[in-house]
Amino acid sequence: MEIRFRNNYPATVSVAVMFYSPGTCGQHGNWGTRGWWNIAPGQMAHVLNTENRFMCYYAEAGDGARWVGNFGPMYVYRNSFDSCLNLGSTAAIGRVGTRQVDTGGKNTIVNLNP
Structure with missing residues (x-):
C-alpha cells in the first residue's frame, strides 16, 4: 500500500512516520x-x-502548528533520519507522540488540515 500526505495547511509542513517493520x-x-x-x-x-x-x-x-497523538513516542532528529523506534541517540532533538492511521489495507492519503 502507498501512503501519501497532502498538505492542506497554509504553511510548509514537515512529516515524520512510524511504521511496523519487524524484519x-x-x-x-x-x-x-x-x-x-x-x-x-x-x-x-x-x-x-x-x-x-x-x-x-x-x-x-514552520509557524508552530503540530499534529501529535498518543502513539510512540518516537525520536526525531534535526536532519533526515531512517531508524527504529527504540534506537535513540544523542543526535535526537526530542521524542514526540504520533497519530495512528488505519489504512484499511488500501492506498491512503493523509490530509494535513488546519
Missing part, C-alpha cells in the same frame, strides 16, 4: 521511523510503502 527493527521495538518530508501548501508527497494497515505520523509546520 528491520525486530530487536529495537518492531517499528521503523523516518523523516522528514517537507510538503509545501497544496502539495502531496509519497512517504511510505507498507503491507501493514497501521502507521503513525507526526508533523510540524
Whole structure:
C-alpha cells in the first residue's frame, strides 16, 4: 500500500512516520521511523510503502502548528533520519507522540488540515 500526505495547511509542513517493520527493527521495538518530508501548501508527497494497515505520523509546520497523538513516542532528529523506534541517540532533538492511521489495507492519503 502507498501512503501519501497532502498538505492542506497554509504553511510548509514537515512529516515524520512510524511504521511496523519487524524484519528491520525486530530487536529495537518492531517499528521503523523516518523523516522528514517537507510538503509545501497544496502539495502531496509519497512517504511510505507498507503491507501493514497501521502507521503513525507526526508533523510540524514552520509557524508552530503540530499534529501529535498518543502513539510512540518516537525520536526525531534535526536532519533526515531512517531508524527504529527504540534506537535513540544523542543526535535526537526530542521524542514526540504520533497519530495512528488505519489504512484499511488500501492506498491512503493523509490530509494535513488546519
